[in-house]
Amino acid sequence: MSVRETAELFASFPNSGRVILAVSGGADSTALLVLAQRWRQRRTRGPELIAATVDHGLRPGSGSEAKAVGALARRLGVQHKILSWRGTKPKTGIEATARAARYRLLTELARQVGAEAIATAHTLDDQAETVLMRLASGSGPAGLAGMRPRDARDGLVLLRPFLGVRKARLVATLTRAGIAWVEDPMNADPAFARPRLRAAAAVLAREGLTAERVGRLAARMARYEDAVAAAVEAARAHIADPQRPGRLDGRALAAAPEEVALRLLTDAILGAGAPCTMEKPPRLQRLEAMWCDLRAAIAEGRATRRTLADALIAVDRDGTVSITVAPPRRSPQRQTTAASRGRRNAAKHPFTKPR
Incomplete structure (x- = not known):
């Protein structure tokens, strides 16, 4: 050389x-x-x-x-x-x-x-x-x-x-x-x-x-990635609420190019602070499917909720998107235990017959 x-x-x-x-x-x-x-x-x-x-x-x-x-x-x-x-x-x-x-x-x-x-x-x-x-x-x-x-x-x-x-x-x-x-x-x-x-x-x-x-x-994708990153930062100013992390203007988000919207959603999900999400971003295919549902809800003015990568994504009727850490899921064993306990309590209640 x-x-x-x-x-x-x-x-x-x-x-x-x-x-x-x-x-x-x-x-x-x-x-x-x-x-x-x-x-x-x-x-x-x-x-x-x-x-x-x-x-x-x-x-x-x-x-x-x-x-x-x-x-x-x-x-x-x-x-x-x-x-x-x-x-x-x-x-x-x-x-x-x-x-x-x-x-x-x-x-x-x-x-x-x-x-x-x-x-x-x-x-x-x-x-x-x-x-x-x-x-x-x-x-x-x-x-x-x-x-x-x-x-x-x-x-x-x-x-x-x-x-x-x-x-x-x-x-x-x-x-x-x-x-x-x-x-x-x-x-x-x-x-x-x-x-x-x-x-x-x-x-x-x-x-x-x-x-x-x-x-x-890879080099061309890197150039594209840099261009998208610049577009995301420009859009962030009027879509994300700097005073309220995890809040996005859903109508403005839906009007943005899909790639920009997906990046802003990903950033908000990562920023929600769920431990497993911070270690590994959400899978693109699942993110795309979720965004399709959220965008339809925003267009129709209806509320909806989704979970992805331990984050809870909620859309209000006014189109506001809120992203927080999803509540912990109950394991099947705990759910079975709770159900059994409920049946035992029901059997003890004087006005309830066990089913």
Whole structure:
């Protein structure tokens, strides 16, 4: 990879401060460590680089692999930290749980050392897999925008300098430099969605679904997403009540473009504060179906109530939309117990016959 290309890849890095490099030891992240160090070495000004490896403890040898990354970092003159994910590991949903733990540990480290940014080694291949997975799950434009080269997360900047680079180029760079990397067997395990997509990559490419084309789709969706976000903010001023969170002018909401209305509804539902809603936004398909019902009620001037993602959405006859946390649902066991108690009480009542 040329000096000029490397400089372009890391142009988003700050000129001072500290940046955490997330380095697992795989080819992509090892290339991040090597190329970022080369880039920094050529500059008179730039951030201090700190490499961090998260040892998930999910398989034998992970600790040794983390130490090997540390040895490489020391040879390159880069400070290195090993972060261990401790505690009970789930039997299902391990990918998502491990990812959340990884970002939590990296964020904690960044705050401890005063770093303003975390850099990851996501490639164009990763971007294509992400977009295809989201397409398969029914995501809308926001999901199909994929990952951004620069993002904000928990008060930190998240940088992805390789998002336009194919993995094969990074592998070739390491091979030419004689630098080894680790192959994680989970990356080829068909029990997980990403390995299954990688196995199908050649077939998809023959049909025109190359990583480059899917990456361009993500970039276009990101542009669309930015335009919609601006339209949502413009509409928010006359649809949402800043003095009363969770209150929307339903008639103005119904008159807005549907995508804008759905975004404002989503924001209000997330703002309602239901714990599970804050962790995971409502599914788009369910949101669309609910909005269809609400819009009809607003047009007909009738009141209605719906629940979605632990939020209660109510429409008054005047068209006002109110969103609050839905009351807790009673479990079937509690309902049965209450019904049995009611029958016992009825049997004891002098004027009531048991049924």
